[in-house]
Amino acid sequence: MISMPWAIYNRPSIQLGSLKAYVETNSEFSAHCFHPYLDIAAALGTDLYTTISDSSWAGEAVFSALLFEEKYPEAEKLFNKSLKKSAASASDRPVFEKTVKAVEEVCNRWLAETDWSSFQLVGVSVCFNQLLASLYISRKISNLAGSPPIVFGGSSCAGELGKSLLATFPWIDFVVDGEGEASLVDLLEYLTNQTGKLPDCIYSKAPVATSPLSQEITDLNALPTPDFDHYFKQLRITFPDSPFSPILPVEFSRGCWWNKCTFCNLNLQWHNYRAKNAEKMLSELSTLCKRFQCLDFTFCDNALPVGESKRFFDTMAQVEPDIRFFAEIRGTTSYESLLAFRKGGLDTIQVGIESLSTSLLTRMKKGVTTIENLAIMKHAMAAGIRLEGNLIVEFPGSTEQEVAETAENIAYVLPFHPLSAAAFFLGHGSPVACNPQEFGISAQLTHSKNKSLFPDSVLHTMTLLSSEYRGDRSKQKILWQPVRKKIEKWQEFHKLREDGQPPALRYRDGGNFIIIRQELADAPPLRHKLTGLSRQIYIFCSEIRTLDEIKKQFNSSKDSAILAFIDQLCQKRLMFREHSRVLSLAIRQRK
Template sequence: MACLSAFLKRHVPEIGCAVFHPYLELYQKIGLRLYDVISESSWISEAFGGMLLEPGHEQSQIWLIKKSLGRRSRRRLFNSSKEILKVRDCLKETLDVFLERHDWSQYDLCGITVSLNQLTSGLYLAREIKALAPSIKVVIGGAGVPEEVGQELLSQFEFIDYIVSGEGEKGLLEIVEGIKKGKPAQRGVIRGEIIEDLNELPIPDFTPYFAELATLRPSLRFSPVIPVEFSRGCFWGRCSFCNLNVQWKGYRRKSWQRLLKEVDFLSKRYKTLDFAFMDNALPPKEAKEFFDQVSLLGRDFNFFGELRASFSRKDAHLMKKAGLNIVQVGIEALSNSLLKRLRKGRTVMDNLASMRHLLEAGIELQGNLIMDFPGTSQEEVEETLSILKYAKYFRPLKPVSFWLGYGSPVFNDPKSFGIKAKRPHRFYSRIFPGRTFDVTMVCEYSGTLKQDRMLWKQVREYIQDWQKYWVDASKNGPPLSFRDGGDFVLIRQVMSQGQVLHHRLSQASRSIFLDTLEPIALEELIQRHSGISPEKILSFLKELQQKELIYCDGNKVLGLPVRIREKW
C-alpha cells in the first residue's frame, strides 16, 4: 500500500488518497502471541475471516482452526470453541469499529490488498464497505488474486468491481483515471502492466502506517520492520514447486545506488534500522555492491533477505558486516536427484556450503527441506539421509510438506510429476460453506502422495533428532568448529551422542584443509599441493570424510568446520 499510494500521489497528485491499517488495532486487542499464531497459518487466518464473511457455519470453521493449530503450545491458546469465538468477536468488533469510523460515501474508490492469509477478511471489508456506500467502486489486488483466481473471486462475489492481476501500480492508476474522467472501467479483471524500470518508482510512503502505530498504547508500540524491494520476479524463475512469480511478468531490479538511497531515506525519515527485502532472491551482483556500500553509512542496520545458494564465504561475511542477520535460502533438498526434479539449478554441495558459510558468518538461516514431493524415489530419500549426517553440524532446516500451488510448473504440468488429478483444496469448503470454487491458490492432488509420505517418514524423524542435537551441541559454540594457530588448526567436534572430539591438523594437512573451506575441485586441490602425491591427498581426504570433517561428492570437496574468532 505504501508503494501504491506513493505512485498515485506522483501521477494524480490532485486526488485524495487515504491509507488504513486496521490490523494494528486487532494486534492491540488480542496481543502479539495470539496475533502471531493466527497470522502464521493461512487456514487459521482464513477461517477466522470466514466466520465474518460466511456466518452461521462456525462449527465448520472452528474445526479447521483446531485442525491447523499443530503444536501443543499453540493449542493451549485455543483450548475450546469458546476461546476461538472470543477471538472471532474481537476481529468483528475491530473491523466494525473501523468501518463506522469513516464516511465511506466520500470516497469514489476503495482498494484492498490481499496477500498471504488476507482473503476472507479482505472480502468481508469489501462487502461491508459496499453496503455502507453502494456507489463506491471496490478493487482488490495483490499476490492472493492472480489471473484465474481473481476471475473466480469476481464471479463469486458481486460486491467486487475490479480485480487487478499482476503489478498494481498501472492497473490502479487506470481505474483511478477512468473514475476521475467520469468513465469508470467496466467490471472485470484488469491486467496490471509491468514497470519496466523499477528505479523510476517513487520511494514508498509509510507515513500513514507510522501515524497509526503512534496511536497504540505505549506498552504495545514497537519498532517495525520496513519492507523494501530490490527486484520483482525471480532471476532464476524455474523452480518446479514455486508459484511466487504468478503475479510478476519478467525479472527486473533496481540499481544498488537507488536501493541505498531508498534505505537511507526511509531510515532517516522514520527513525528505524530494521528492513526486510521482499525479493524472491536478492540479485547477487547488485546485493554485494549494496551491502558493501550500506556498511559505510555507519548505522546498525538489521536486514532480512532471501538468497539463492550461490554466495561465497567472503560474501557471507560481507553481508553480515552490513547488517544482514537473518536469511532464507532456497535449500529445499539434500539430494542431487531431487534438486534436479525441483529444477533448483543447485547441488547438495552448493547447499551445504551455504549452510556452512552462514553459520560461520553469524547469520541465522531459515531454510526449508521439502517433504513428500510427488514421485519421490527410495534412492532420493536414502541420499537425503546420507547427507544429513554432514548437514547436522549446521542450523537445522524446517521440514515442509509439498503443497500444490496455483500457477507453479507442477500445477501447469502435473502429469510430468506423477500427479493424476488436481482440485481445489477441501479446506476451502470449510471456509466458504455452500460455495464451490473451480480455481484456488492451494490445491489438492492424487497420485503418489501416500507413498511419498511413507518414504519421508524416516527423514522427518531424523530432523527431529537433528533439532534436539543442535540445542544441546551448540550451547558452547557451533558443533563443528576450528581455530587457526598459524601452522596448525584445532578442530572441535560434538558428536551425536554428546561426546566432544578434538582434532589437530599441522603443516601440509592444515594447508589442504584450509583450501577446502570453499567448495574446490579435487583436481585443483591436488594441483595446489603438487609437492604431495595425489594418493596421499586422496587418502587424507578420505580420512577426513570418514570423520565427517569434510564432504566430498566425488568431484568437489568442502571443509565443514566453521572458524570461531569470537565468543559464541
C-alpha cells in the same frame, strides 16, 4: 486502501505504501491507507496474533466463520487442528469462539469510525493469508450506505485467481492482475471521467472497453519512496507505549531472475525481472530510516539482484547507522559476497535450500547441488549471518534413494542452523501444476482444507492458490517420516545450545596443526587434531574443491593417500564429498 490480517503486525504494508506514494506522485488523487491488522493484534495480543498469522489455515478459518456462517463448525475444527502443534496442551490453544468474536468486534468498530461514502474507490490488497479477511471486510463495506466501488489486487489476484474472485463474489467491482501502480491511477481516472479505456489487466464486473496496454513498471528507479505515514499514525494510536520496533519492508527488485523452480508460484503477477540500481536503493533507505526512525529493514524480493546488491552493501559498510537487513538470496552466493553483505548490515537470510539430494534438486530445477547447499549453510554461519530455509518433504515422485540421501546428509549439516520441514503443496500456476504428468500427478483436486473454509457453491467457481492432487501422496507421506524426525532432532540439538555459543563444528589454527571441536547430538564432544599435510588439505577445502584441484595443489603426495584421508574425514562428518567435489565443514574460530 486496506491491508487485512494476517499481515505481520510490526511491519507496514509495502503494497499500500508503494501504491499511495505512486498515486499521489503521478495523479491528482489522494490515498488513505488502513491497517486493521494493527487493531486486531492489539485486541488479541501480539503473541496470539503472531501464533495465528504463522498458520495460514488458522487465520483463514477465523474469517471463514465470519463470512460463511454455515462453515463455522468446520472452520473451528481446522483452526484447532492447525494450532495443535503450537500449544503444549489443548488448554493452551486459543478459544476459537472468543477469537472470532474479538475479531468481529474490532472490524465492526473500525468500519463504524470511517465515512466510507467520502471515498471514490476502496482498494484491498490481497496477498498470502489475507483472502478470507479481505472478502469479509469488503462485503461489509459494500453493504454500507453510499459505499464506493471495490477493487481487489495483489499476488493472490493474478490471472485466473482474480477472474474467479470477480465471478464469484458480487460485491467486488474490479480486480487488478499484476502490478497496481499505473493500473490504479487509470482506474481512478476512468471512474472520475467515465470515459476512455481501461488496461486489459483490470477485470471489471460490468463490461468496459479495454486496451492491451502493459502496466508493468519498466524502470523501478522511477518509483517514489513508499509512504508509510498512515501505518505509523495508526501505530501511535493503537500501541501508544511503543512495545515493539517496526521493521520496514523495502524492495530492491520485482520478479525472480532465476524463476525456474518447478514448485514455485511466487511470480504469477510478474512478467519480467527488474531491479533498482544501488544508488536508488541507498537513497530510499536513507529517506525511510530518517523519516520513521527505524533501523531494521526486510527486503521483499524473491531474489536480490546480484551486482547491484553487492554495490549496495559495500556502500552500507561505510555508513555509520547500525542498520540490519533481512533478505532472500540464492544458494550460489559466494563466501566473499556473504562477508561483504554482513559488513553492510545483512544479518539474516532466507535461502531456498529445499533439498539435500542432488537428483531431487535437479528435478526441482534449483540450479544448485547438495554440496553447494552445504557450502552456503557453512559460509553464512562463518560470516555471522543467520540462515533460514526449508527442506521440502513429500515432493511428488521422490524416490527411496533420494529420501535416504536426504536423511543421511542431515548428519553433515547438524552443526549449522537447522532448517524447517515444509510439506510440498501444489501451487496454482507452478511448473508442477502446469506439467502434472511429468511429476506423476494424474489429477488436481480442491484442497481439503479449502473445503472446510468455503461452501461448495463458492468453490465451484473459484481458482485458489493451492490444491491437492491424485498421485503418490500417501506413499510420499510415509516415505518422508524418517526425514521429518531427523529434522526435529536437528532443531532440538540447536535449542539446547545457548545463544552466542561458537559453531558446533569449529577449528583453531596453530600454524602447523589445527584442532577441531565437534559437538554431537547424542554423545560427548569430540576433538580432532590435524597436522602437516592433513591440516593443509583441510584448510584448502574450506571452499568447494574438485579432486583434480586437490591433487594438483598437493602433487607431491600420493593420490590414494589423499583420497583415503578425505574419505576418513567424510565418515567422521568433518568433510563432505559429492562425486569429485569436496568441502571441509568446520568453521574457523578466530580470537
